[in-house]
Amino acid sequence: MKLLRCAVLVLVALAAAPAAAQAPFPNRPIRIVVPIPPGGAPDIAARVIGHFLSESIGQPVVIENRSGANGNIAMDAVAHAEPDGYTLLLGADSNITINAHVYSKLGFDTLKDLVPVASVATNQFMMAINPKVPATTLKEFIDYARKADPPLAYASGGNGSQHQLAMEMLKQRAGIKLLHVPYRGGAPSTTATIAGDTQVLFAGASNAPNIQAGQLRALAASGKNRSKRFPDLPTIGELYPGYEVDIWLGLFAPAGTPEPILSKLRMQVHALLERADVLEKINVSGSMEPLVLSPAEFSALIRKDYEKYGKLVKEIGIKID
Numbered sequence: 001m002k003l004l005r006c007a008v009l010v011l012v013a014l015a016a017a018p019a020a021a022q023a024p025f026p027n028r029p030i031r032i033v034v035p036i037p038p039g040g041a042p043d044i045a046a047r048v049i050g051h052f053l054s055e056s057i058g059q060p061v062v063i064e065n066r067s068g069a070n071g072n073i074a075m076d077a078v079a080h081a082e083p084d085g086y087t088l089l090l091g092a093d094s095n096i097t098i099n100a101h102v103y104s105k106l107g108f109d110t111l112k113d114l115v116p117v118a119s120v121a122t123n124q125f126m127m128a129i130n131p132k133v134p135a136t137t138l139k140e141f142i143d144y145a146r147k148a149d150p151p152l153a154y155a156s157g158g159n160g161s162q163h164q165l166a167m168e169m170l171k172q173r174a175g176i177k178l179l180h181v182p183y184r185g186g187a188p189s190t191t192a193t194i195a196g197d198t199q200v201l202f203a204g205a206s207n208a209p210n211i212q213a214g215q216l217r218a219l220a221a222s223g224k225n226r227s228k229r230f231p232d233l234p235t236i237g238e239l240y241p242g243y244e245v246d247i248w249l250g251l252f253a254p255a256g257t258p259e260p261i262l263s264k265l266r267m268q269v270h271a272l273l274e275r276a277d278v279l280e281k282i283n284v285s286g287s288m289e290p291l292v293l294s295p296a297e298f299s300a301l302i303r304k305d306y307e308k309y310g311k312l313v314k315e316i317g318i319k320i321d
Contacts, residue, residue: 025085025261029060032088032251033078035071035095036157039187041204041288045121045249046090048281052272067184070158070320071095072106079108083256085265088117093248094162097305101313102160102320116302117251117262118269119293121282124223124246125166125202127236128216133199138220138239141200142174151177155189155198158182159320163189165309166202166222166245168316173240190216204247205229205288222246228289248291250298266295 030053034046043065050061066074075095081087089095096110108114127138133152135141145152156163159182171178178200183189186204193201194215202222203210208229211218220236221227222245236243251269253262272278273290282288293301 025264026057026059028086029062030057030086030088031062031064032090033074034063034065034090035067035074035092036065036185037067037187038065039206040157040185041121041123041206041247042090042092042249044206045282045288048278049090049120049251049269049272051281052275052278053268056268056272070099070103070160072099072103075099075110075114076107078252079113079254081254083254083258085253085257085261087254088265089114089252090120091250091252092162093250093302093305094165094309096250096252096302098160098162098165098309098313100306101310102318104319111302111306113255114252115255115257115262116295116298117253117257118266119291119298119301120249120251120269120273121288122246122248122291123205123288124221124227125163125204126207126211126218126227126230126233127170127200127220127222128193128203128207128211128218129200130193130196130198131214131217132196133217135219136217138234138236141219142176145176145178145200146174151179152200153179153181153198155192155201156180156182157186157189158184160313160318162245162247163202164318165312165316167200168318169243169245169312170236170240172316173243202245248301249288250291250302 032046032050034043036042046063050063054061066077078087078089100110135144154167181198189201190203190207192198210216218233221233222236224244226235227233270292273292279290
C-alpha cells in the first residue's frame with residue numbers, strides 16, 4: 001500500500017512538471033514588427049505602445065522596422081512566425097485591406113494568416129504641397145495642376161499604398177493628371193516633397209510638425225470630418241462630396257495564436273489607450289486618436305475596408321506583379 005501511494009505521488013509530480021515549467025505569458029521579450037521606416041505614424045504608435053506595454057507586462061518590447069514591398073516583407077515575417085504572442089505586427093489598414101488586391105502573388109493571406117489583436121489608433125491624411133507651389137487652397141491647386149505641363153509629381157509611400165489610392169481617387173474626382181513617384185514609406189515621400197523633388201503628397205499624422213513649421217503647406221484633410229489638430233483645414237469632401245479616406249492602425253499576430261494570449265494583449269493595449277500620458281505621446285506628432293474596438297467591431301471594420309478598397313483597386317486598375 002505504501003509502495004502504491006509513492007507511485008501515485010510520483011505520477012502526480014511528473015504530470016505537474018510541464019505545467020510548472022511553462023511560465024505564464026509573457027516570460028521573454030516581445031517583438032513588434034513595423035512595416036515602414038522609422039518616423040511614420042505606425043512606427044510612432046508602435047514605439048509608444050511598446051514602451052508602455054513593456055512597463056505594464058514587465059518584459060522588454062523590441063521594435064523592428066522591416067520596410068519594403070509596401071509592408072509585405074513585415075507581414076510575411078509575422079504571418080510565418082511562431083504563433084505564441086511574441087511576434088506581432090503594428091500595421092496600417094492599407095497593409096491588411098489593400099495589398100491583397102494589388103499584388104498578384106503573396107505568400108500569405110492577410111485575412112487568414114494574420115489575426116487582429118487590438119485596434120490602436122485612427123487618423124487621416126493631410127493633402128500637402130511644397131510651399132513653392134503657387135496654391136493656398138485645394139481649388140487653387142486643382143486649377144494649377146490642371147494647367148501644368150509636364151504634370152506635377154506626387155509622392156506616395158509605395159505602389160498600391162493608401163497614399164497612392166487617396167491621390168488616384170482625387171485625380172478621378174478632379175479630372176487632373178499627376179505623375180506618381182513611389183517611395184519606401186511615408187517618411188521618405190515627405191522628405192522628397194519638402195525638398196521639391198515632388199510637389200504634392202498625402203501626408204500622415206507624423207507630418208504635423210512639418211506643416212506647422214511651414215516646410216509643407218496643408219490644403220485639405222482626407223477624412224470624413226475635419227482634423228481636430230487643424231480645425232480650419234477643410235476636408236476634400238467639402239469640395240468633392242463623398243470623398244473620404246480615414247486611416248486606422250492595429251496590432252496583429254500570426255494565425256493560431258491562442259485566444260488567452262490575444263485577450264491578454266488586447267486588454268493591456270486598450271488599457272494603455274485610456275491613459276492620458278500614453279495618448280499624449282501618441283498624439284504628439286499629429287492627429288492620431290485612440291481606437292478602442294471590440295474584437296467583433298474591429299473584424300467588421302477590417303472586412304468593410306477590405307471590400308471597399310478591393311472595388312477601388314479594380315476600378316483604378318492598379319496591379320503589382
